[in-house]
């Protein structure tokens with residue numbers, strides 16, 4: 319995953335003090351591998367969509383650091399994740415597998431999200447605490463607040479994180495959810511993935527403020543704005559928001575600023591609304607390459623380890639693609655399943 323590799327450091331970890339926000343070395347590698355897996359899945363799914371094998375691809379390229387770091391800052395398997403359609407790296411970090419995802423992309427009978435009923439990129443898992451969502455922008459935000467309210471009423475110390483884009487912060491659902499959560503001190507983290515666009519609408523045409531976290535002020539909750547391409551900045555902000563929520567102090571708005579490198583979806587002709595030079599410039603800040611360079615520079619990742627990760631990731635994506643491609647289609651007799659009570 320390293321494009322222009324820094325020379326591998328010869329220093330041993332124990333000889334230098336590197337601030338990793340308390341994340342142990344083996345977890346750093348796990349985070350990195352999940353980011354690489356997400357990127358490889360996005361690349362594969364993009365090709366499958368353009369070759370007509372699957373209906374649609376939605377890439378989170380540029381969002382990998384913020385999504386994976388935010389999940390690792392929580393208690394996976396215990397806390398709740400309420401995603402939107404761009405959250406595939408976060409879903410992988412929660413424990414979904416490439417096979418789970420490919421079965422849904424190919425709309426196979428075995429698809430565990432919905433038995434091939436959902437729109438692409440609408441991940442869910444009962445066992446991993448990932449809520450199924452709809453495609454309507456921002457509707458998942460009040461759902462996340464509702465789940466977090468249930469945790470509070472049950473006196474559990476579970477936190478819910480709900481994700482959404484910059485465009486979603488213009489929706490009524492966002493405002494109502496923020497207000498309700500702040501008034502009732504609900505243990506929810508609002509994580510805004512600011513990628514500068516809502517399809518073709520740039521952020522400056524969407525809102526008159528520069529820092530989206532200022533929106534928190536109007537509801538009486540803390541709002542923090544961080545570099546969404548920096549694993550550690552996001553990890554710290556979410557960890558603090560989660561601690562606050564578990565202490566009963568209520569919600570936090572975390573805004574992770576990044577850039578959407580790929581078009582909105584595989585059907586989006588983005589050349590009509592943004593300059594390709596802008597994308598070329600932003601690619602230099604690719605969060606996966608940035609994290610790889612950090613790990614390499616500080617002796618957490620050797621070239622051999624990086625090659626092994628790339629091989630594992632490629633094998634997983636190949637296996638998932640082959641499995642889903644040849645998995646059985648849904649059958650007509652199942653069409654009404656999950657729609658009506660029996």
Ligand SMILES: Cc1ncc(C[n+]2csc(CCOP(=O)(O)OP(=O)(O)O)c2C)c(N)n1
Nearest residue numbers: 404453454455483484485486513515516517
């Ligand atoms: C209520 C609603 N309005 C419009 C749409 C069409 N739509 C789909 S994605 C999208 C842009 C959302 O942008 P943002 O929230 O910034 O997320 P991003 O896709 O950039 O990650 C819009 C307007 C929709 N799905 N739902």
